[in-house]
Amino acid sequence: MITVENVSKSFPFHGNRVAALRDVSVDVQAGSLFGVVGPSGSGKSTLARCIALQERPDRGVVRLDGLNTATLDGKRLREIRRQLGVVGTKPELIAERTIAGNIASPLEQLGVDGPQRRSRVGSLLDLVGLTARAAQKPEELTDGQLRRVAVAKALAAGPAVLLADDPTAGVAAEEAGAVLAVLDRARAELGVTVVVTTPDADVVRRVCDDVAVLDNGAIVERGTVLDLISTPDSWTAQAVLPSIETSRAQSAKYDRSVDVVLIGFASVGALLPEAASRFDVELATIGGGLTRIGDTPIARFRLGVRGERADAALSWISDRGAHVSQPVRGPQSVVAA
Structure with missing residues (x-):
């Protein structure tokens, strides 16, 4: 379970501090697919980076299964970060390597032996529906396929949590569904807790169990999607x-x-x-x-x-x-x- 308690975060800008998050509190249940939704600049990506332990809050606490991550540093922080898979808005793939090779790279860094590595890569290629593309290079794939490869790579080390920052950004509408289906399969088949940030209400409608709506760095609405749509004037109801x-x-x-x-x-x-x-x-x-x-x-x-x-x-x-x-x-x- 992920617990965000009263998190605030600001950044320097022209000699001042600009607030990206304002006293944000959310609970993400283990095994759920949780959506953080809001317009550009609302603080979604900053919240994702705080959960991924890539940013430290100015105030407040992020807890992972009750562990106060603010107390972590050095080796222990690196160990916990390995439990968190991250998919950015631009897939970070090695152009010279095949799709299978890209997915294998985190396993190589962990020293996983060849047979285990090949088995894990094969399972992940099947999960994301790209087994037939294993020997191809990134330049031969579409944007949607590249995003699915990035998800497989983020899952390679077996994280407990997967954070996907705007996973359908720049992906053609006809391919976006396949990207979302992969995230849903990761949750259903691997038991991974998935946190998705997005400005797109259609992502919420298609795959999210729970949602938090951010505006100007603050939570303006949160709950299960089905509960929120029962309130006709809620943002979620109006959007989906x-x-x-x-x-x-x-x-x-x-x-x-x-x-x-x-x-x-x-x-x-x-x-x-x-x-x-x-x-x-x-x-x-x-x-x-x-x-x-x-x-x-x-x-x-x-x-x-x-x-x-x-x-x-x-x-x-x-x-x-x-x-x-x-x-x-x-x-x-x-x-x-």
Whole structure:
């Protein structure tokens, strides 16, 4: 488990100190895939470097499984750093070496013998889906493939934690999914705790269990992704849920309209039809759509509601885990007829 306690960090700039992190506290559960998300300059990379023990906080503590890393130096610090794999925004690969050779280089530095080294490299090539590319050089691979090689190299020494700083930066959209899938496989198959920094909410939607949202160096939101999307005005909900646009003419056909967030197979597939039948009301989808958070289906719909027992139907839906709210009227939620 990673515990960040009240961490602050600043850097010199033109004779002054500029705060990169302001009293940041987060808990990263062992074996989770944790997202640190926010705009450029929000402090994401600085937090990742503090967790990776590449930067020391000005104040506060980073604990790894309860160990206060501020007390470490010399040999002990180097030992703990080997438990932390780091993937930067630019893969650090040796151009003259093959893909297999690049992945093997950390094992060579540790003195791992040939048979063990080859076995480990083979397993990692399979993990990242690049076995067929083992003998190629970095210049022959795409940006997405290079990022996957960098992940394999960072995993070579068997770290307990993998930190990936903006892993899809500069990667074509059609390849980004493969990079994220590799991070998810590292967590699922190797038991590695993965911390991802990103400005991209789609990364959060696709692979993260938990998230901390940073803005101007401070945590403005944190929790599980599924909990946060249940709050419609949260950053996470606004960023990852389907947008809603309806015309006034559509809404005017019904007694009123409401927004509803449904989480899970049962809710998305059956809750609204069952409520409509049970209470003899009309619940018509007039906006929104479907998405997935990891493997979990999620819906955000705007419903046109008609019927005498509408309040009872909406209460029944809410009691079964859906989040029901009145739509916010404005240019982002209602378009002209």
